[in-house]
Amino acid sequence: MQKIKKVKFLDLSVNDQKERLELHNVLERCLDHGQFVMGHEIENLESNLSKFVGRKHCISVSSGTDAIYLALKALNIGEGDEIITTPLSWIATANAIAMTSAEPVFCDIEKDLNIDPNSIENLITARTKAIVSVDYTGNLADYDKLQEIAKSRNLLLIQDGSQSFGSSYKGKMCGSFGLISGISHNPMKVFGGLGEIGSIYTEDDEIADRLKILRYNGTVNKEFLKYKSLNFRADALQAAFLNLRLATLPGKLKKRKKIAESYSKAFSDICEIPSETKNSKRVFYTYTIQSDERDALMRHLSENNIETKIQHPLLMSQQKPYSNCISNCPNALKIVKRILCLPIHESLDQDDVDYVIEKVREFFR
Numbered sequence: 001m002q003k004i005k006k007v008k009f010l011d012l013s014v015n016d017q018k019e020r021l022e023l024h025n026v027l028e029r030c031l032d033h034g035q036f037v038m039g040h041e042i043e044n045l046e047s048n049l050s051k052f053v054g055r056k057h058c059i060s061v062s063s064g065t066d067a068i069y070l071a072l073k074a075l076n077i078g079e080g081d082e083i084i085t086t087p088l089s090w091i092a093t094a095n096a097i098a099m100t101s102a103e104p105v106f107c108d109i110e111k112d113l114n115i116d117p118n119s120i121e122n123l124i125t126a127r128t129k130a131i132v133s134v135d136y137t138g139n140l141a142d143y144d145k146l147q148e149i150a151k152s153r154n155l156l157l158i159q160d161g162s163q164s165f166g167s168s169y170k171g172k173m174c175g176s177f178g179l180i181s182g183i184s185h186n187p188m189k190v191f192g193g194l195g196e197i198g199s200i201y202t203e204d205d206e207i208a209d210r211l212k213i214l215r216y217n218g219t220v221n222k223e224f225l226k227y228k229s230l231n232f233r234a235d236a237l238q239a240a241f242l243n244l245r246l247a248t249l250p251g252k253l254k255k256r257k258k259i260a261e262s263y264s265k266a267f268s269d270i271c272e273i274p275s276e277t278k279n280s281k282r283v284f285y286t287y288t289i290q291s292d293e294r295d296a297l298m299r300h301l302s303e304n305n306i307e308t309k310i311q312h313p314l315l316m317s318q319q320k321p322y323s324n325c326i327s328n329c330p331n332a333l334k335i336v337k338r339i340l341c342l343p344i345h346e347s348l349d350q351d352d353v354d355y356v357i358e359k360v361r362e363f364f365r
Ligand SMILES: Cc1ncc(COP(=O)(O)O)c(C=O)c1O
Pocket: 063, 064, 065, 066, 068, 089, 090, 092, 093, 134, 160, 162, 163, 183, 184, 185, 186, 196, 197, 198
C-alpha cells in the first residue's frame, strides 16, 4: 500500500465539527458569565467527576503533577520520608515526591509495565511512608496486592492514575484506589482539556478539607493561613471544556479499544503486545509494544511516514537528579530498551490502522 500522508503519533487538533462548535459555545458561555476562577464550572466538574469515578470527593487542581504533589502534602509526607514508586513513568511522578523533600525509592516493574508488588517488600525501611503506584499506558496496577502490602506494612497508598482515567478494576473506576488518587487531564490524555488541569479523589473528609486549603495558598476563607502552600487552583475554562468532553469520553475509549484490538490481532505472533491486568478493563492511553528490535522497527516506521514514540527512553531512576536514589529494578532496565508506542488516537482512520499493521508486519518479515 502506498502512503503519502503522515500517520501522526498524536493529533490534538479538534477535527470533529460538532465538538468544535460545542467548545465554541462553552467559551461563549464563559465569556458571558465571566467566572474564570472557581465558581460553578469548577463545582459542576468536581461533582460530575466524583460521580463518574464513584468517590466522595473530587478536588480539581492545576495539573496532574500538582495533583500528586498535593496528595503527598495532604498526607504530611516530607523530609526524611521514603516513598516507593515505579521507575517507569513520566518524570512528574518522581518530581512530585522529591518536591515534598521526601526521597523516591524505585522498585521494579512487571512485563505489563506496572509496578511489581513483589519487588516492594525488600525496599521497605523504617523511613518508608508510602507507595505511589502508576497505572502505566492505561492499564491498572494490581491493586489487590498493593492494598494488601500497604495494609500489612502500615504504608499509605497513593494512585497516580494520570494515564488510565476511564479504566476499572473489579468494577471500581480509576481514581478510586489508595487513600488519594491524582489524575492528569492535560491535552495529551484521553480525557484532557485544552490546557493544563488535574483532579484528585478521596473518600476521607479531613483529607479533602486539607487538599482544598493546600490548593489555595494554604488559606481558609482566603484570609487565614493554615499551611504554607502555593496556588494550585484549576482554570474554570478548562473545567468547562472537560465537563463537555466527559460525554464524549466513552466513544473515544471505544475507538481506541477497536484500534488496539486490530493491532493486537495482527501483532501477537511478532512482538509483545499490551496486556490487561486480571479482573480489570483497561483503556489505551498508549499502545505500547515490546521488541528487542525496537530501534530498527522505529526507523523502519519513520522511513514509511509513521510517527512512533518511546515513552519513556529513560527510567526516572536513570535521570541524573535521581541517579543516587535507592533503586532495584533489573526488569525495568531491560524493558525500557524494548518499549515503543504506536499511533493510537481518535483521528486515525481504518486506512491508517491497516497501513501501520502492514508496515509493522513487513518489518518482522
Ligand atoms: C503518569 C503521569 N503522572 C503525572 C503526569 C503529570 O501530569 P501533568 O502533565 O498534568 O502535570 C503525567 C503526565 O503526562 C503522567 O503521565
